[in-house]
Amino acid sequence: MGRTKDPRAAGLAALAALIADETRAACLLALLDGRAWTAGELARHAGVAPSTLSEHLGKLVAGGLLAQERQGRHRYVRLADARVATLVEDLAAQLPPAQGRPVRGLREASAGSAMARGRTCYDHLAGRLGITLTDALTARGLLRQDTGFALTEAGLAWFAAAGISLDGGGRRPLARACLDWTERRPHLAGVAGAALCRHALEAGWCERIGSERAVRVTGTGERELSALLGVPADALR
Template structure:
């Protein structure tokens, strides 16, 4: 028997087309019901329930109950990061499941990657924070600098709350459309929440795309110059 992590098991869980479609649907960061996930996967509810049980047993999904309904979501940040990296690898090899459609430009410009901003805007934000020395890179580690801490607190983000979280404050995530890094971690999530709460951006219905308003575009460019 071979020893070490069982990547074949993870591969088999993700490799089924129906399960892959359900996982991709959950990359939007919203918890969905089994019925909604069955629709995304194009399968019956009974079949979806079987797939969801396997994904939950494999540690890729978790569920929560609200009244009579059960909602499914990605188990943790690492699952979203893994899926985004796989999407980037597939895209770099030309392994696309469909022809490009009208939604692709919007997704490539700005979209939700589980709980943070991805696409061109996500990469621009990360690059700007690095260039302005708000974030420093040491090997594979990222950290907010004192200037960065002051800046996010000036924006209304509670840095002390980010520090209390068990999740990393800053981490990189490989962007599947840009093939470069964008900002993940609790700071990445807090910044996306900030943009939406301020009315600078909103999520498109039934899509991972994020649409910035004219004022939002201006504010974003001032905060994160290229």
Template sequence: MARMAHPDPAAPRLAALAALLADETRAAFCLALLDGRAWTAGELARYASVAPSTASEHLGKLVAGGLLAEERQGRHRYLRLAGERAAHLVEDLAAQVVTDAVPERPRTLRAASAGSALTRGRTCYDHLAGRIGIAIADAMTVRGLLEQDAGFALTDDGIGWFGGLGIALESRSRRPLVRSCLDWTERRPHLAGVAGAALCRYALDARWCVRIGSGRAVKATAEGERALYEHLGIEPDSIR
């Protein structure tokens, strides 16, 4: 008997995509890569505490499924998320899990410190998240630079604000100029899209924010606290 076709041709592809993340090791790889950087296969194996051969098998599935992209340089194999859409998918799913589940208490002081650092500030693929990201989105809204009434939209003053800082917004990019991204720790939207990515790059280049260790966590520097207060009125205590 012939197998009946699915009423929606997207159903098999959706099931295949869901299966990619239905494994803790592959999910851990995707969460690690939300820092927006490329990791070697060996680094990801150590991060997830799996053998290199096991990591290679899982990474191959993620690349074949379109969630990750790879690049080879000499003996090294570098992996990164395939793009903004893949990053938002992972972040949105993580936000859903945190929203619906009772958070597990950290078992060690190190884990508690790492969790606190991520809550304070982190990169979400290529934009700022955590309390720092939320504070920026809120301050921009209060100052009339960003509208949140029906999704995110930069106002004319907002576009001028970016220009005043010398931040060029890529007008030819296929990405939306601004996009709201649900923050999985704050459970509110922070700024993503072209503008969010450009502001994150600027903040890191100008050392308003610095990365902590090798993960996603970032913190505002003393210079960054002064700049964020000067340009957006963000109180330093709110992002510490």
């Protein structure tokens, strides 16, 4: 008698096939910035015709990976939720380092360097900046990493004292490890990671640069993060 086929197998295969296209993968990676993009913006980013991109977007929406809305004549799409962002980032983190790949000009090299220094990973901070802040929280006893990521009582008090609200997370974990695809180490995600990123941008601690997901710490951010977490300014640059 043969084994009963796992009912999840067909769904998993369909999901893998949905992602296993370079144009669709490029769209998913671009949308990790947490913002909504127009179909035209994604077409230019992926280097395909708008009609081709529209077909791909239709498949991603139908597959539940993207959500869409229309405003006037524009069609906006974004990742469906944080679970999709986690899936895409975790898959990207499994890629081998891009060693030996030629860099196409100074602009690409500068953009790649900026992304490695600091960027948003959907709704939390990543790159060396994300790792630096995660390490600082851990060193001060605010975050535990020994049995999975978890905020300590001191950590909860720190967020409250810093004016960073942890409310409204729904079913998301309060703290979650997200493997950083450039640093190959976990940074803070989950409700706490999203709240820290949101506060950093709204309070002017960080600012977005360029058209990618790259962010940099401002002078205000250097002073505040040094005071709150004891991070040296040069470690934030």
